Amino acid sequence: xxxxxxxxxxxxxxxxxxxxxxxxxxxxxxxxxxxxxxxxxxxxxxxxxxxxxxxxxxxxxxxxxxxxxxxxxxxxxxxxxxxxxxxxxxxxxxxxxxxxxxxxxxxxxxxxxxxxxxxxxxxxxxxxxxxxxxxxxxxxxxxxxxxxxxxxxxxxxxxxxxxxxxxxxxxxxxxxxxxxxxxxxxxxxxxxxxxxxxxxxxxxxxxxxxxxxxxxxxxxxxxxxxxxxxxxxxxxxxxxxxxxxxxxxxxxxxxxxxxxxxxxxxxxxxxxxxxxxxxxxxxxxxxxxxxxxxxxxxxxxxxxxxxxxxxxxxxxxxxxxxxxxxxxxxxxxxxxxxxxxxxxxxxxxxxxxxxxxxxxxxxxxxxxxxxxxxxxxxxxxxxxxxxxxxxxxxxxxxxxxxxxxxxxxxxxxxxxxxxxxxxxxxxxxxxxxxxxxxxxxxx
Amino acid sequence: xxxxxxxxxxxxxxxxxxxxxxxxxxxxxxxxxxxxxxxxxxxxxxxxxxxxxxxxxxxxxxxxxxxxxxxxxxxxxxxxxxxxxxxxxxxxxxxxxxxxxxxxxxxxxxxxxxxxxxxxxxxxxxxxxxxxxxxxxxxxxxxxxxxxxxxxxxxxxxxxxxxxxxxxxxxxxxxxxxxxxxxxxxxxxxxxxxxxxxxxxxxxxxxxxxxxxxxxxxxxxxxxxxxxxxxxxxxxxxxxxxxxxxxxxxxxxxxxxxxxxxxxxxxxxxxxxxxxxxxxxxxxxxxxxxxxxxxxxxxxxxxxxxxxxxxxxxxxxxxxxxxxxxxxxxxxxxxxxxxxxxxxxxxxxxxxxxxxx
Numbered sequence: 001x002x003x004x005x006x007x008x009x010x011x012x013x014x015x016x017x018x019x020x021x022x023x024x025x026x027x028x029x030x031x032x033x034x035x036x037x038x039x040x041x042x043x044x045x046x047x048x049x050x051x052x053x054x055x056x057x058x059x060x061x062x063x064x065x066x067x068x069x070x071x072x073x074x075x076x077x078x079x080x081x082x083x084x085x086x087x088x089x090x091x092x093x094x095x096x097x098x099x100x101x102x103x104x105x106x107x108x109x110x111x112x113x114x115x116x117x118x119x120x121x122x123x124x125x126x127x128x129x130x131x132x133x134x135x136x137x138x139x140x141x142x143x144x145x146x147x148x149x150x151x152x153x154x155x156x157x158x159x160x161x162x163x164x165x166x167x168x169x170x171x172x173x174x175x176x177x178x179x180x181x182x183x184x185x186x187x188x189x190x191x192x193x194x195x196x197x198x199x200x201x202x203x204x205x206x207x208x209x210x211x212x213x214x215x216x217x218x219x220x221x222x223x224x225x226x227x228x229x230x231x232x233x234x235x236x237x238x239x240x241x242x243x244x245x246x247x248x249x250x251x252x253x254x255x256x257x258x259x260x261x262x263x264x265x266x267x268x269x270x271x272x273x274x275x276x277x278x279x280x281x282x283x284x285x286x287x288x289x290x291x292x293x294x295x296x297x298x299x300x301x302x303x304x305x306x307x308x309x310x311x312x313x314x315x316x317x318x319x320x321x322x323x324x325x326x327x328x329x330x331x332x333x334x335x336x337x338x339x340x341x342x343x344x345x346x347x348x349x350x351x352x353x354x355x356x357x358x359x360x361x362x363x364x365x366x367x368x369x370x371x372x373x374x375x376x377x378x379x380x381x382x383x384x385x386x387x388x389x390x391x392x393x394x395x396x397x398x399x400x401x402x403x404x405x406x407x408x409x410x411x412x413x414x415x416x417x418x419x420x421x422x423x424x425x426x427x428x429x430x431x432x433x434x435x436x437x438x439x440x441x442x443x
Numbered sequence: 444x445x446x447x448x449x450x451x452x453x454x455x456x457x458x459x460x461x462x463x464x465x466x467x468x469x470x471x472x473x474x475x476x477x478x479x480x481x482x483x484x485x486x487x488x489x490x491x492x493x494x495x496x497x498x499x500x501x502x503x504x505x506x507x508x509x510x511x512x513x514x515x516x517x518x519x520x521x522x523x524x525x526x527x528x529x530x531x532x533x534x535x536x537x538x539x540x541x542x543x544x545x546x547x548x549x550x551x552x553x554x555x556x557x558x559x560x561x562x563x564x565x566x567x568x569x570x571x572x573x574x575x576x577x578x579x580x581x582x583x584x585x586x587x588x589x590x591x592x593x594x595x596x597x598x599x600x601x602x603x604x605x606x607x608x609x610x611x612x613x614x615x616x617x618x619x620x621x622x623x624x625x626x627x628x629x630x631x632x633x634x635x636x637x638x639x640x641x642x643x644x645x646x647x648x649x650x651x652x653x654x655x656x657x658x659x660x661x662x663x664x665x666x667x668x669x670x671x672x673x674x675x676x677x678x679x680x681x682x683x684x685x686x687x688x689x690x691x692x693x694x695x696x697x698x699x700x701x702x703x704x705x706x707x708x709x710x711x712x713x714x715x716x717x718x719x720x721x722x723x724x725x726x727x728x729x730x731x732x733x734x735x736x737x738x739x740x741x742x743x744x745x746x747x748x749x750x751x752x753x754x755x756x757x758x759x760x761x762x763x764x765x766x767x768x769x770x771x772x773x774x775x776x777x778x779x780x781x782x783x784x785x786x787x788x789x790x791x792x793x794x795x796x797x798x799x800x
Contacts, residue, residue: 064542067495068535072528074505078520079527082598085520089513090759094767097506100499101774108496109781113788116492116796120788167763400521402586402600411528418532425539429546 003405005396008080011412013381015072017374018419022066024373027141027187028194029059030134032225037127046441051217052130053118054438055198060115061429065422067108072415080408084388084398090166091157092147095173099143107136141190142183149179152380153248154389165389178248181240182380188232189376192336193369195225196362199343201434203363206353211437216353223347223362227340233333239295245383246296249390251310252383255319256326257292258282259306266293267304270327275320280307316385325378332372339365444764445754446739448511451771452504453734459500460571460726461636465719466490466497467571468637470537470564471630473557476649476656480550483557485645489793490560491541496785498534503778510767514597515741515757522582522599523574526617530570537563565630572629576622577601579733580610580678581743581751588614596749597757610678615745621678624671631664632729635706636722643715646794654710657718661706664725668703679743682736692735699728 033052040048074096077085113121114129121129150156156172157165167173199222205215246253258270260280269291273282293302307315316322339361346352352359384390388398469490477483509516520527540560544553582599585592594600604616612619638653638660675682686692702724705712712718737743742752750756758764789796 061542064495064538067498068538071498071502071534072531074502074509075520075527075531077509078505078516079524080521082517082521084517085509086514086517089509089516090763093506093510093513093516093759094763097503097510097767098770098774100503100506101771101778104499104502105496105778105781108499109785112492112496113785117788166760167766170766400517400524402594402598403521403524404600407524411525414528414532418535422535422539425543429543432546 004403004408005399007405007408007412008399008403009395011080011408011415012076014412015069015076015415015419016377018423019066019069019073020374020377021370022062022069023137023140024190024193024370025062025197026059026066026190027137028190028192029055029062029197030130030137031191032194032198032221033059034127034130034134035221037130041123041127047213047217047438050438050440051214051221054214054433056115057433058197058430060111061426061433063111065426069419069422080400080403081388081398082400082402084393087163087393087398088165088389090164091150091173094167094170095143095147095150099140099147103136103139103143105136106139107133110136138187141187145183145186146173146176146179148380149173149176149182151389152182152384153178153244154392159392165392178244181237181244185233185237185241185376188229188237189369189373191225192229192233193373195222195229196336196365196369198222199226200363200366203359204434205437207356207359207363214438219352219359219362220347223340223343223352226336227344230333230336230340234337238330238333243296246304249383250305251307251315252322254305254307254310255316255322256379256383257304258323258327259292259304261308262303262306264303266290266299266301267296267306268292269295272327275323277319313386316382318382318385322379322382322385325375325382329372329375329379332368332375336365336369336372444761444768445511445758447768448507448758448764449739449754451775452507452511453731455500455504455507457727457730459497459504460730461723462497462500463494464633464636464726465640466494466637467564467568468633468635468639469641470561470637471568471634472637472641472653472656474561474565476652477647479648480553482647482649483553484545485647485794486641487541487544487557487560488796489641489644491544492789492793492796493785494538494541496781498538507771511759511764512741512754512757513759515752518597518599518752518757519742522601523577523617524600525603526570526574526601530567533563533567533570536560537567568630568633569626572626573618573622575629575730575733576625577617578742579625579675579682579737580615580619580621581745583614583746584742584744584752585746585749587746587748590748592749597752613745621674624667624674628664628667628671628729631660631667632722632725635660635664636719636726639709639715639719639722643719644793646792654718657706657709661703661709665703685736685738692738695728695731695735697728698724699732702726702728 033055036048036052036055039045040052110129110132114126114133117129118126150173153176154165155176156167156169158168159165198218202215202218202220202222205211206219245256257267258273258275259267260282266289268287268289270282270285270287273285273287276283290300293304294300296302296304307319343352343358343362346355346358386394386396388395469486473483473486477486536559540556540563544556544560546552582601584599585596586594586599602616604618605612605614608619609615610619610621635657638657641647642650642653686696702721705721706718706725709718709721712721739754740751741754741757744751
């Protein structure tokens with residue numbers, strides 16, 4: 001049984017991590033493509049249309065990856081988490097079915113038109129199809145977050161005697177106080193990823209002295225979108241999410257902030273340190289007193305419960321992983337604001353395009369928003385442990401009763417091999433697209 | 444309400460097999476019959492432009508099944524664990540085959556992805572047929588061994604095959620000689636459907652030849668169909684009861700046979716779209732007949748200890764079903780609007796359309 005749970009979790013963690021590399025770019029980039037296309041419609045400057053078409057190529061490759069790694073996610077609810085599906089299908093089946101109906105169809109029906117139909121439809125309709133693709137991909141995020149919000153903070157349901165969750169109030173699923181902050185935070189984070197990608201390609205073209213006119217456009221757009229999204233990530237969206245965790249999942253909050261012992265007169269904020277689970281303390285700790293209490297409750301000496309206040313089986317089962325995920329996310333987010341603020345400052349002083357150290361930094365910044373996005377999701381998912389539905393259904397009670405660990409290991413190995421191939425192909429094809437660069441429109 | 448959702452999900456599944464069926468079929472034809480690069484390209488294009496929006500119907504069917512019949516979704520997806528995951532892998536190979544073949548312009552690269560597209564299309568068609576065979580045959584619910592259920596009564600786990608390879612075994616596997624026959628019927632049906640699609644949507648140089656192929660395949664299909672009807676009766680003697688009790692259900696087999704018969708005149712049919720319509724009837728009739736033969740059962744039990752899974756004992760609560768009906772109807776209308784817009788804007792032959800990123 002322990003084995004089964006371990007491999008089911010490992011497979012889900014692996015496949016969802018790999019999958020989420022792609023949708024975060026899809027969602028953010030679709031917004032930026034719509035922006036480029038809109039600029040072109042307004043000003044009729046060709047390079048904006050070229051930019052839209054160039055990023056569409058990257059978008060298309062990325063989208064395919066998102067689709068083919070996404071279908072296994074929907075299947076895995078049933079294949080590996082059958083008990084969870086059986087008990088909660090009446091609730092999360094709603095949001096997941098709505099995702100299929102209201103977003104996947106929108107996205108996929110109009111994507112082919114957007115990619116291949118520019119000549120067929122004319123510019124205004126082409127913009128419209130692009131907008132619909134954007135709408136579809138964000139709607140998808142909305143329904144997934146609604147699903148996750150219910151698991152984090154279950155509302156609008158009733159639990160029957162046989163353990164089944166049945167829907168009692170449909171609209172409660174969408175007015176869940178967990179949903180909106182989580183959705184906004186997630187969407188802004190995906191805009192951050194895509195703007196860093198756009199800026200990085202721009203920096204690469206300028207440094208390579210190739211496609212420089214496009215490079216400047218990409219860099220400028222990328223850093224402006226990048227600064228705005230980085231700021232929004234911290235405040236208000238990140239702040240609201242942290243407050244939600246503190247309010248609804250205090251045990252997860254204590255673990256992610258690394259508070260082992262409750263302090264009477266206000267909690268400190270931990271900047272650095274390694275959780276020592278044997279001695280129940282942080283090794284090599286650097287912390288600032290009372291800040292956490294202030295940030296969370298706007299009161300310097302407000303008490304925040306530490307991990308000592310909770311039973312062991314109520315605490316997340318992997319405290320160090322949760323703590324690191326959270327601190328990596330916050331640390332990176334802070335660095336992003338710094339770099340992007342610097343870039344926008346030099347853009348304003350008209351020095352950005354020649355400032356090589358900053359260009360190199362921006363170029364190599366690309367992996368980090370991905371890491372921040374993924375660690376952000378780890379915070380949400382590890383923090384929810386040991387529950388699937390917070391406080392109500394334990395993770396160990398959700399797995400498929402009939403699928404043995406040997407079978408799961410077999411499919412996990414298959415996924416690892418297949419996804420390695422996909423990752424390799426993705427890099428080769430995106431690399432090729434970047435190498436070829438945007439194609440200027442011919443007249 | 445259960446019946447309403449059963450019908451809706453059945454419609455979505457049928458539409459999925461009609462739509463994605465033609466690009467599976469195109470893949471099978473592509474694998475065996477496309478020799479010239481030009482033909483390979485247009486056939487891949489006739490599938491590549493549409494596969495993604497077609498496959499969404501499968502995702503939608505899965506989502507709705509999850510919502511309306513969560514227990515069934517949980518039982519079947521975990522019970523058919525291995526074949527389902529293998530189907531997922533094949534879907535990946537098929538999709539990247541279609542999407543990546545035109546990324547580099549040299550033969551070796553294209554050959555690799557053509558094979559990836561063709562072979563996985565063939566195997567997927569076979570697996571989907573085998574799945575249908577499993578649904579009508581039933582499974583060992585509760586994992587009964589020596590008269591005792593090993594699992595809860597609605598759970599099961601099927602191995603890929605059982606040493607006897609027989610549908611009458613106490614513990615049948617996913618693959619046995621009966622499900623293989625249904626699998627082959629599906630492959631042939633989709634190959635016919637794909638050939639009709641290629642004729643309809645492209646100017647490939649093998650269009651003439653394809654009409655002959657359709658005719659030959661149709662003969663094979665007729666033989667297989669008759670044979671399957673005989674063995675079906677042996678595997679599940681109750682398979683005709685529903686039709687005898689409710690004769691109006693006979694409309695579904697009738698649709699199937701009308702498609703089958705009209706395809707014998709494929710060379711005389713003037714409009715290519717009419718031939719495509721005939722193979723559409725084949726798919727529509729085939730799936731609906733299978734479902735009608737076991738209705739209201741969703742999955743029969745091969746043992747006598749545990750009850751079969753039916754739409755009544757698998758459905759979620761009334762409130763959930765009715766609230767979903769409200770958004771479901773809106774969503775459903777939208778789906779068909781998208782489909783019409785897409786088919787109108789991308790009507791006609793694909794040869795001249797832009798493709799390749």
